[in-house]
Amino acid sequence: MTSLLQSRTLSVSIDCPPHRVYAFVANPENLPRWAAGLCKSVSKSEAGWIVETPQGPMNLRFVEKNDLGVLDHYVSPAPGVEVYAPMRVLPNGPGSELLFTLFRLPGMSDEKFAEDAGLVTRDLEALKGMLDR
Numbered sequence: 001m002t003s004l005l006q007s008r009t010l011s012v013s014i015d016c017p018p019h020r021v022y023a024f025v026a027n028p029e030n031l032p033r034w035a036a037g038l039c040k041s042v043s044k045s046e047a048g049w050i051v052e053t054p055q056g057p058m059n060l061r062f063v064e065k066n067d068l069g070v071l072d073h074y075v076s077p078a079p080g081v082e083v084y085a086p087m088r089v090l091p092n093g094p095g096s097e098l099l100f101t102l103f104r105l106p107g108m109s110d111e112k113f114a115e116d117a118g119l120v121t122r123d124l125e126a127l128k129g130m131l132d133r
Contacts (some may be wrong), residue, residue: 008117012124014096016131018069021089022098023133028060037119038075051075078085088131098124110116 014021024030028049031039038050042060049060059076071087086101101118104113 004055005106006102006113007098008104008113009101010117010124011097011099011121012128013092013096014131015129016095018091018096019095020088021098021127022069022071025087025089025098025127026062026065028062031060034130035123037116037123037124083112098127 006065021067028042028051031042031051033097038053041052042056043050047059050057051060055077060073062073063070071089073087074082075085076082083105086104088099089095090099101114102117102120107117
């Protein structure tokens, strides 16, 4: 039996309607504008999207567009390896709450997990800065 992965859910309140936050985040071409921790650039390929990361190129795919605010995506750092990244945008009064769950991958050190959480937090704050009214 596989043990549960440690996780941490990070969130940011954004003064922007959920449908606008969703539309912006769901467009992979916007990733380099706000997710510098993951992406330097992005390009479309026959298989989907390729993001240039600090660790090299990775395949990226989002779940199908939906009306539920689900922005889950998968990053493939190596052939046959896919990392799940759950993400949601929820209504918060007239604005939005964006939630991102970070999983600690097997073998990941405490320091690396904390570093990844810091990068996600920085990216969420950058997104907030771009989309806040």
